[in-house]
Amino acid sequence: MKFSADDILDAAARVVLTRSGSPPVAEIAREVGAPVGSVYYRFASRDELLVSLWLRSVRDFQQGFMAACRLEPAADAVVAAARHIPVYCREHPAEARAMTLYRQAELVRAAPESLRDEVATVNDQVNALSLELTRRRYGVADEWRTTLLTTATRQCPYGLVRPHLGGPIPDWIDDATAACARAIAALGD
Known part of the structure; x- marks a missing residue:
């Protein structure tokens, strides 16, 4: 039986969720039902496997986040982007846990050479859309308002969700995230 890279990444995500x-x-x-050699046939090292899982999980998460950032009006986009975090983490618990394996700033230096460029640029499109959302929301993207939008759409929602990763994420966090995003974004008005 052949095991694809995605089969192995899916198994890795399931294992990461449970430990x-x-x-x-x-x-x-063991989780994928493959010999260890099959894993190493697809991935040169454990680091390459786990960094690939991290990258796949980040990219998957980003699709919904970027779609939310494009909504109109901009004030609704801010709330939708913030709410995407608890919703995604609830619907994709294994990928949410996999995203906690690394911090991008550290991984840029430590990732296998073959993945460093991808790690370094994985957030570029999200950062550009966030900057554009800041311009749409405030009419300007100065440092203060950019920081507010990053806090409203990423940092605060993640802070609310993080303690629950690996277990059930309470539904009330969606409303708390929306309320926080609105309040934080309003500081820039």
Whole structure:
């Protein structure tokens, strides 16, 4: 039986969801039902496998976040982008947990050489859309308002969700995230 890279990444995500920290390749191989050699056939190292999982999870999350950032009017886009975080994490718990494996700033230096460029640029499109949302919301994208929008749409929602990753994310967090996003964004008016 052949195992695709996605089969192995799916298994890695399931394993990451059930444990803290980075899982050993043998555990991932057991989860997918493949010999360890099949895992190493697709991924040169455990680091390459786990960084690939992180990248896939980040890109998947970003699709909905970017769609929310494009909504009109801009004030609704701010709230939708913030709400996307708890909704996505509730609907995709394994990917949400996988995104906590690394911090991009650290991973840029530590990722396998073959993935460093992708790691370095993975947030470029999201950052550009966030800057554009700041301009749409306020008419200007100065440092203060850019910081407000980043806090409203990313930092605050993530802070509310993070303690619940790996378990159920209470529904009330969606409304709390929306309320926080509105209040924080209003500071720039």
